[in-house]
Amino acid sequence: MHNVLPAHQTKHLSQLQYPFRTCCFHLAQRDNGQTNGTALWLGAQCLSLYLADICARKSATAAKQRPRVIELGSGVGLSALALSSLGWDVLATDLPDVISAVLSGNIARNISNLPLTSGAIQVCVLDWTIPPDKWTWDNDLHIAASSEDRIELSSLSSRCEERLRPPFDMIISADTMYNPALVDPFLRTLHNLSVLSSSGAKRAPPVYLCIERRDPTLIQQALASAKDTWNFAVERIFRKKVVKAMDKGGLTWTPEDWDGVEIWKLTLRNTA
Numbered sequence: 001m002h003n004v005l006p007a008h009q010t011k012h013l014s015q016l017q018y019p020f021r022t023c024c025f026h027l028a029q030r031d032n033g034q035t036n037g038t039a040l041w042l043g044a045q046c047l048s049l050y051l052a053d054i055c056a057r058k059s060a061t062a063a064k065q066r067p068r069v070i071e072l073g074s075g076v077g078l079s080a081l082a083l084s085s086l087g088w089d090v091l092a093t094d095l096p097d098v099i100s101a102v103l104s105g106n107i108a109r110n111i112s113n114l115p116l117t118s119g120a121i122q123v124c125v126l127d128w129t130i131p132p133d134k135w136t137w138d139n140d141l142h143i144a145a146s147s148e149d150r151i152e153l154s155s156l157s158s159r160c161e162e163r164l165r166p167p168f169d170m171i172i173s174a175d176t177m178y179n180p181a182l183v184d185p186f187l188r189t190l191h192n193l194s195v196l197s198s199s200g201a202k203r204a205p206p207v208y209l210c211i212e213r214r215d216p217t218l219i220q221q222a223l224a225s226a227k228d229t230w231n232f233a234v235e236r237i238f239r240k241k242v243v244k245a246m247d248k249g250g251l252t253w254t255p256e257d258w259d260g261v262e263i264w265k266l267t268l269r270n271t272a
Helices: 042-055 078-085 096-113 147-153 180-196 216-228 239-248
Strands: 015-020 023-028 068-072 089-094 121-126 142-144 170-174 207-212 232-236 261-268
Touching: 015 078, 023 078, 023 096, 042 078, 042 170, 042 207, 042 239, 042 261, 068 078, 068 180, 078 089, 078 096, 078 121, 078 170, 089 096, 096 121, 170 180, 180 216, 180 232, 180 261, 216 232, 239 261
Parallel strands: 068 089, 068 170, 089 121, 121 142, 170 207
Antiparallel strands: 015 023, 207 261, 232 261
């Protein structure tokens, strides 16, 4: 991986040529101030390389069924494309404005250039503010959407033969803990997905979060809530491991280039 700049140095570019392992993703982004989700962020850059490192130790093709991952707040789609290229089936979720602005187009633009061993990628709406008892896994366009969004989505055609659904083998999200009002809905969503993916004897899947510690108080309160309110075991990935993964991926930034970026692993504790 060469000439990959930190996301904060490329916000002014509407198109990015983004090398990742043996692929090169063509990513459109928008920095129009309307939503944070339409531009590339540091978290997705760091998380995709860390996941590539840990997934390389596991054989996706050896399993009878491809491993499945769901991403919350997929944004421009870098992490989704990265995991698909590694052999995972990916359910990339976000809000309708992000999906229509960048996510769907980026997935469609790159899907034909992925390796033959790549997994499927599906895109759908998952609004964290919708209570889990209102979710549906039988709709090709959304898992959880507001009434207004459903009306807008109803004009679109179905895109998936069969929706990827729980159980998921991994849950990921990057740069999604920045708004205090969304922390509890976000953690509730992670909790419900973990419960749905750990029925019977199946263990809860790992949840990997990449955060940029812009507001230390918010982050500390969110991690404490994940542990004390939502029953997650919370563990920070050692920075040395993240640095090693980035080096393997050919990304040689200075420490200042990604200062404040952290990766955390959450695992729902056994409630039996």
